[in-house]
Amino acid sequence: MKTFCCERCQTRVFFENTSCDVCKARLGFIPAELTLGSFDEDESGDWLRVTGTAAFRRCANHVAPVHCNWMVGAGEAEPLCLSCRTTKVRPQLAKAENHGYWRSIEAAKRQLAYSLASWRLPFPSKAEDARHGVAFALMEQTDPEKKVLTGHDNGLITLNIAEADDAQRERVRAQMREPYRTLLGHLRHEIGHYYWDRLIRDTPNIGKFREMFGDERADYGKALKQHYSAPKADWQTSFVSAYASSHPWEDWAECWAHYMHLQDGLETATSWGLQLDHAVPGGTTVRAEVIAADATDVQAKVIRHWLPVSQFINAMSRSLGGRDSYPFTMPDAVLDKLAFIHDVIGAGVRGDNPMNFTPRPAPQAAIATQTIESTAA
Structure with missing residues (x-):
């Protein structure tokens, strides 16, 4: 497991964390980047990354009892994270x-x-x-x-x-x-x-x-x-x-x-x-x-x-x-x-040896x- 830092204040944070203890930024793991992103939550409930990059939303399992801290792309139809x-x-x-x-x-x-x-x-x-x-x-x-x-x-x-x-x-x-x-x-x-x-x-x-x-x-x-x-x-x-x-x-x-x-x-x-x-x-x-x-x-x-x-x-x-x-x-x-x-x-x-996976079709709305x-x- 890599080490992570809050993107706002550079305090060490960990894979399981949901917020930074120092600056109170919300934290969410971004699978495509293999990193913890730092976010602010606006009045409408959207999560805005402090680095100003692409928008994300929380996995639907962020609530109890799972408390998942992984993120999903804002444009994805699938409500749950990769895991x-x-x-x-x-x-x-x-x-x-x-x-x-x-x-x-x-x-x-x-x-x-x-x-x-x-x-x-x-x-x-x-x-x-x-x-x-x-x-x-x-x-x-x-x-x-x-x-x-x-x-x-x-x-x-x-x-x-x-x-x-x-x-x-x-x-x-x-x-x-x-x-x-x-x-x-x-x-x-x-x-x-x-x-x-x-x-x-x-x-x-x-x-x-x-x-x-x-x-x-x-x-x-x-x-x-x-x-x-x-x-x-x-x-x-x-x-x-x-x-x-x-x-x-x-x-x-x-x-x-x-x-x-x-x-x-x-x-x-x-x-x-x-x-x-x-x-x-x-x-x-x-x-x-x-x-x-x-x-x-x-x-x-x-x-x-x-x-x-x-x-x-x-x-x-x-x-x-x-x-x-x-x-x-x-x-x-x-x-x-x-x-x-x-x-x-x-x-x-x-790609040197074949793997047994079904080739992915062209991008389309995911099935929940x-x-x-x-x-x-």
Whole structure:
């Protein structure tokens, strides 16, 4: 995540902020610019940017409980922002706690959408691309006999809203003996499945994928059953997590999530000017650096830049009484998989390899996205 400053008074502000504490300017994130704009509100309720550039209006979800701070172009017919319009099913709001869960999930999804936009990866809603778009169903489990499982199916990402409950998520993490479980991590993993369909399925990348991750045509249900009954004992030699060893699709999604982790972490560290003078005793100074889209030595850059930063973050977390924020190791096989994901994203964005998206028609009035409330599961 980049650092941001108020466009009026240059005070540091943050991605989630809706107003500047110093000059009281209204703040709104502008996806096309990947920046927080500063605005004044006139008597008619219009938002006027202090820089005098194009007019914007707030996402329709700026109100409670979501409090979205993203902006929409004043001329757009779509009332929701780039991120909010991907929500197809929202939690039932009759329960007070669901308000907070929805707000937390949308906040995490905006961070996800920021990263995808910064890489210039298409992130269309189902309303924009019915065949190849993405939609989120935020579901509550109300019947113990009917489980709501977080997962991906042909562009539809279902998320059990209990994952937004910190205490519940921690209980599940402990029960599953997972070293790491976060709301944003879930979204990064599931969006990895979505981009497998967009970047790997039926493309020239499929052969290389099978060489590195294995043949995804292996029975998925059988593979998961085998994993939960008897996980691979030596998974640490080739996988970033035990779950990644269950099936090639899960290996890809876990590596995709970790690629997003490290790139977002490096962007934050770089934006703050993080420099580690003692990353390696007696070694040279390490300065945080994002892995550029055209980098050809990804494995070396992960070792040179991300590993020292992650070690520093873990040391800080321990000193503050917390667990390691990044409790993972990366064998050579995982470094190679991360490099492959980096190359696939770059080739797709540059147009060197095809991506599975429906070509956009000529500009026309957008169809307003319909968001429905989830029913009892």
